[in-house]
């Protein structure tokens with residue numbers, strides 16, 4: 528991967544769990560060493576006197592989430608202008624609204640999104656059970672949320688969205704995914720042995736020139752990668768999710784075979800990485816990214 532610009536996005540307003548906002552700081556040295564670049568782009572995510580609920584009792588941290596994401600949007604647009612490949616280190620997954628919108632606006636809407644995540648993140652302000660915006664960013668990009676969530680100009684077409692590794696979603700989300708005929712592969716539909724056909728199949732379906740790859744580490748099965756920013760009680764429920772080896776290969780194959788213009792790496796929580804096992808695995812994934 529050439530011309531990578533690391534963009535730190537220490538974001539937590541999309542899901543108030545302590546930790547994911549520390550990921551960039553925690554990984555910075557490794558990123559610089561592995562990718563052999565200097566990391567000096569960090570989005571300012573400070574917000575004076577953030578209110579959990581202002582005028583809406585349902586949505587949490589609306590103003591700080593949108594304000595910080597607009598700052599990221601501008602940073603990613605600049606990165607594209609400088610002919611860079613922005614690699615955004617989150618933070619919670621609300622940040623995909625900014626990275627996707629920046630990619631769409633830079634490329635006149637000619638962008639598909641590959642969403643490697645166990646969650647669908649496609650609630651809107653009416654269906655969200657938690658009020659956390661990190662469960663809503665794809666609806667924001669598609670334009671299924673009201674104007675308080677406006678960011679960027681071009682909207683993501685549902686036909687250009689691809690889910691990989693899905694297994695944790697609410698009924699309203701999967702109903703919409705099916706109704707809008709959005710491509711989705713469940714976690715058990717992707718294994719180490721079928722990655723080539725998975726990637727080829729998606730490659731044949733893609734209709735846009737560019738692809739934004741959004742990678743949530745919680746797509747890896749919890750026993751292989753426990754240090755992610757989901758509610759702790761739901762972390763260990765089942766033996767669900769794709770294996771670490773599967774995901775590592777998958778990310779590499781996607782980068783090798785598709786015209787990926789930008790990427791997010793989100794929801795790593797260093798506070799839960801007690802023996803630094805997950806950090807080691809992240810370094811391996813980054814090495815893979817470098818080699819493409």
Ligand SMILES: [Mn+2]
Nearest residue numbers: 644646743745
């Ligand atoms: Mn997720």
